[in-house]
Amino acid sequence: MTASHGPHDTAGLDRTELLQPGHRVGDWVVTELIGSGGWSTVYAARPAGRRREGDGRAPEPTEVALKIMPTAGLAPRQARRIVESARREVELGRRAGHPRLIGLRESFVLAAPELPAVDGAIVLVMERAAGSLRELLDAGVSGADRGRLIAGICEGLTHLHRSGWVHADLKPENVLLGRDGSVKLSDFGLATELTGTHGYVPPMGTLDYLPPERWRAPLGELGVQVRPSADIWALGVVVHEVFASGASPFPGATPVARGAAVQEYGEGRAPLRMDPAVPPFWRVLAADCLAPTHAARAPHTAESLLARIEARGLAHAGAEKHTARLRGRVRAAVLAAALCGAAGAALWSDTVREGASGHRPGAVRVFNAERGCQDRTDRDPQCSLGLAIDPLRPYAAGNVVPTRVWHGDVLTADCRLPDGQPVIDEEDLQSTLWFRVRLPHGSAYRAAWLPAVRTKDRPALPVCPRPRAGPPRHGGPAPEGPGS
Numbered sequence: 001m002t003a004s005h006g007p008h009d010t011a012g013l014d015r016t017e018l019l020q021p022g023h024r025v026g027d028w029v030v031t032e033l034i035g036s037g038g039w040s041t042v043y044a045a046r047p048a049g050r051r052r053e054g055d056g057r058a059p060e061p062t063e064v065a066l067k068i069m070p071t072a073g074l075a076p077r078q079a080r081r082i083v084e085s086a087r088r089e090v091e092l093g094r095r096a097g098h099p100r101l102i103g104l105r106e107s108f109v110l111a112a113p114e115l116p117a118v119d120g121a122i123v124l125v126m127e128r129a130a131g132s133l134r135e136l137l138d139a140g141v142s143g144a145d146r147g148r149l150i151a152g153i154c155e156g157l158t159h160l161h162r163s164g165w166v167h168a169d170l171k172p173e174n175v176l177l178g179r180d181g182s183v184k185l186s187d188f189g190l191a192t193e194l195t196g197t198h199g200y201v202p203p204m205g206t207l208d209y210l211p212p213e214r215w216r217a218p219l220g221e222l223g224v225q226v227r228p229s230a231d232i233w234a235l236g237v238v239v240h241e242v243f244a245s246g247a248s249p250f251p252g253a254t255p256v257a258r259g260a261a262v263q264e265y266g267e268g269r270a271p272l273r274m275d276p277a278v279p280p281f282w283r284v285l286a287a288d289c290l291a292p293t294h295a296a297r298a299p300h301t302a303e304s305l306l307a308r309i310e311a312r313g314l315a316h317a318g319a320e321k322h323t324a325r326l327r328g329r330v331r332a333a334v335l336a337a338a339l340c341g342a343a344g345a346a347l348w349s350d351t352v353r354e355g356a357s358g359h360r361p362g363a364v365r366v367f368n369a370e371r372g373c374q375d376r377t378d379r380d381p382q383c384s385l386g387l388a389i390d391p392l393r394p395y396a397a398g399n400v401v402p403t404r405v406w407h408g409d410v411l412t413a414d415c416r417l418p419d420g421q422p423v424i425d426e427e428d429l430q431s432t433l434w435f436r437v438r439l440p441h442g443s444a445y446r447a448a449w450l451p452a453v454r455t456k457d458r459p460a461l462p463v464c465p466r467p468r469a470g471p472p473r474h475g476g477p478a479p480e481g482p483g484s
């Protein structure tokens with residue numbers, strides 16, 4: 001739970017360390033302090049002793065995290081808030097367990113008359129995580145991990161939203177990481193179950209992650225209204241932070257100043273300005289999450305965002321696999337040429353690339369919307385694009401020929417298909433137009449299909465005969481095509 005820094009501020013608690021290593025809390029012994037939030041302190045702990053086998057309880061983990069939420073000395077309103085927060089955490093843990101949510105083992109009230117500061121505290125016994133996304137951002141997230149982490153957060157949100165809950169406090173501190181690097185959402189102190197289209201939360205939250213509508217939301221008897229789109233907004237901020245070294249997409253030196261920038265943007269008085277370090281695919285995704293109103297954001301559900309990330313991941317994985325296979329083939333071709341004393345082997349990539357050859361009829365120059373890929377000449381697999389086997393099937397990893405193409409390659413198209421499968425590129429351009437392009441000698445297919453969003457050229461070409469719809473083809477020569 002986040003204390004005291006929502007638009008409806010309340011005073012937080014000034015707490016010092018409450019428990020020392022070795023202190024016994026229920027069946028657990030504190031081993032070290034992990035960290036403190038506005039209303040709680042989290043400790044690592046180990047089991048106090050062996051439980052008897054067959055006592056009907058779940059097997060003991062070697063380590064847990066104890067979230068201690070003291071209530072002593074609080075004003076009745078604050079104490080009620082703590083109890084309510086614990087109730088939300090326990091309720092969500094009981095009803096919506098999932099590998100992408102931190103596991104809750106048990107909860108109890110601590111009786112510690114010798115320690116008045118924690119006597120009567122609420123204790124949550126949780127699965128212990130290895131760290132948080134905040135720590136990872138501070139240390140520097142590796143490029144390869146970024147997409148995986150965001151996909152993990154989307155998985156957690158998808159599960160929560162499908163189960164009818166809103167997290168309402170998504171931020172890097174609440175994205176924990178398992179020892180295997182897996183994502184686990186945590187801190188459900190503000191999580192609320194939807195009644196119809198929305199739920200209610202206490203007037204609290206973390207300023208940097210609140211959507212524009214939260215700043216104007218009236219405070220009713222039940223609290224402030226929230227909808228799943230509030231989590232999607234927070235996800236947009238997190239996506240930006242992950243790619244922009246922890247920087248918020250909203251300018252300002254303090255959370256309050258950044259909150260003012262959010263409101264300006266929400267009212268249409270300022271554009272959304274993202275850091276250039278955010279790559280195009282993630283920029284489009286973050287912009288969808290950061291749509292200024294609930295209505296504009298609502299179509300971008302956690303589930304649909306996850307599907308987009310997975311589709312992109314598949315395409316990349318496919319690119320790497322195909323490139324590795326092709327590299328093997330190229331090596332074999334070079335070796336064969338050398339053994340035969342040939343002057344040189346014709347590499348498929350050189351055959352495909354005709355960047356300097358000028359324009360010829362049917363020429364289409366490949367365009368990669370990812371700006372980071374446009375200046376590269378090293379044909380990095382991450383920057384390669386796929387050509388489809390079948391333009392009537394989804395443009396995904398199972399439907400691409402092994403031959404890859406890169407930004408600037410010039411291909412020869414012999415016809416166009418105006419009404420193929422719709423394709424949306426990284427900049428949200430959508431088109432159903434496809435070009436049938438020739439592939440070089442020795443390719444597994446003689447022809448393949450380039451979606452029009454992958455080129456800026458629109459050569460005047462005849463309409464292709466409609467390809468026969470059929471089951472996915474995974475190899476062998478294309479039965480149709482111009483030949484080469």
Ligand SMILES: Nc1ncnc2c1ncn2[C@@H]1O[C@H](COP(=O)(O)OP(=O)(O)OP(=O)(O)O)[C@@H](O)[C@H]1O
Binds near residue numbers: 039
């Ligand atoms: N199960 C856990 N395993 C490991 N670390 C945890 C666990 N739960 C919380 N932490 C860490 O403990 C620290 C305190 O967490 P806590 O939930 O009390 O506050 P917070 O999320 O930082 O802030 P607030 O609750 O005020 O928003 C955070 O750094 C968090 O990453």
